[in-house]
Amino acid sequence: MSQTIETNPILRRPALICGTMIAGTLALVLASPFLPSARDGVVPVALAQRDLFFADRADGGVVITDSRDGRQVAVLQPGEGGFVRGTVRGLVRERRREDIGSAIPFRLTAWQTGQITLEDQATGRRLDLTGFGQTNAGAFVRLLSTKE
Structure with a gap:
């Protein structure tokens, strides 16, 4: 009988880590226009x-x-x-x-x-x-x- 991600803790951990990384990356990409930049407020001379x-x-x-x-x-x-x-x-x-x-x-x-x-x-x-x-x-x- 084959095990699935839900029943095998060895398979669950890498899937959880990958999912968290993808969600984090997506959150950063979507939030980046709203994050302060080092250039904000700096007028080039x-x-x-x-x-x-x-x-x-x-x-x-x-x-x-x-x-x-x-x-x-x-x-x-x-x-x-x-x-x-x-x-x-x-x-x-x-x-x-x-x-x-x-x-x-x-x-x-x-x-x-x-x-x-x-x-x-x-x-x-x-x-x-x-x-x-x-x-x-x-x-x-x-x-x-x-x-x-």
């Missing part, structure tokens, strides 16, 4: 911020200008700045899909948390550049402090 335009040149270079005064911030020569080019191209492609022009600048921000973000103010899309590594984020950080 921008240490440096710059609104930038990126324009392609006929020779394949990219001119980066400050939107406030129109001053040139940097020029990426053909073959240079692969991460910057690729990142901005992806955002520009999204603008084209949504029929948005280039009149609105991109916002580059260095946060007190160490995060570097690039926001497309036209679409609202924000990229965390630090997620791509220190070297790649650094390619954008230099655009925050360049005074040409």
